[in-house]
Amino acid sequence: MNLYDSEWDVERSYGDAHVRMMHVGRRLGSELLGATVFEFEPGVRYISHFHHGNEEWVVVLAGEVTLRTPAGRRELKPGEVAVFRRGPDGTHALANDSDSVCRVAIFSSMIHPDVVEYPEAGVVGAIAGDAPTAGRDAPFEAFFRASDGIDYGDIGRKT
Numbered sequence: 805m806n807l808y809d810s811e812w813d814v815e816r817s818y819g820d821a822h823v824r825m826m827h828v829g830r831r832l833g834s835e836l837l838g839a840t841v842f843e844f845e846p847g848v849r850y851i852s853h854f855h856h857g858n859e860e861w862v863v864v865l866a867g868e869v870t871l872r873t874p875a876g877r878r879e880l881k882p883g884e885v886a887v888f889r890r891g892p893d894g895t896h897a898l899a900n901d902s903d904s905v906c907r908v909a910i911f912s913s914m915i916h917p918d919v920v921e922y923p924e925a926g927v928v929g930a931i932a933g934d935a936p937t938a939g940r941d942a943p944f945e946a947f948f949r950a951s952d953g954i955d956y957g958d959i960g961r962k963t
Contacts, residue, residue: 805831807841807865807909814939821847821900825939828909838912840938844869844900851925852897857918858936860888860910862898867906870899895923916942926950 805828812824813831822845829838852872862871864880871880873896880886888894900906917932928950933943
């Protein structure tokens, strides 16, 4: 398999901008390490998030991608790599603020279940039954506002 192929597994639109995804790890039959190649058109912006169960790496293959973390923003160029550790220290968002298409490979551990948090949006997600894979739903995925949580002692009580 070649990371520069153009046989996409998923294509999504974000307004006028498009994202294409190639599920490399799944195509290769990998069990412990996932990989997805993303092609981002100009204007694509992802929501800042972090995973409690999975570490991720991004490797820029072509073009430039903007990385945003709690430490600030920086442009990543071809060949540059960044790691997103599990937990809040790994909070990150990617965007294509350039005038041309960019291509990145994102590698991740394949631990499930996983919990993903979107701190700026105040949303938490639970993913189970399969490892999180961009553009591919797991058997169980639930997203909710973190403020909607209840105390453990309230489970089973009628509201």
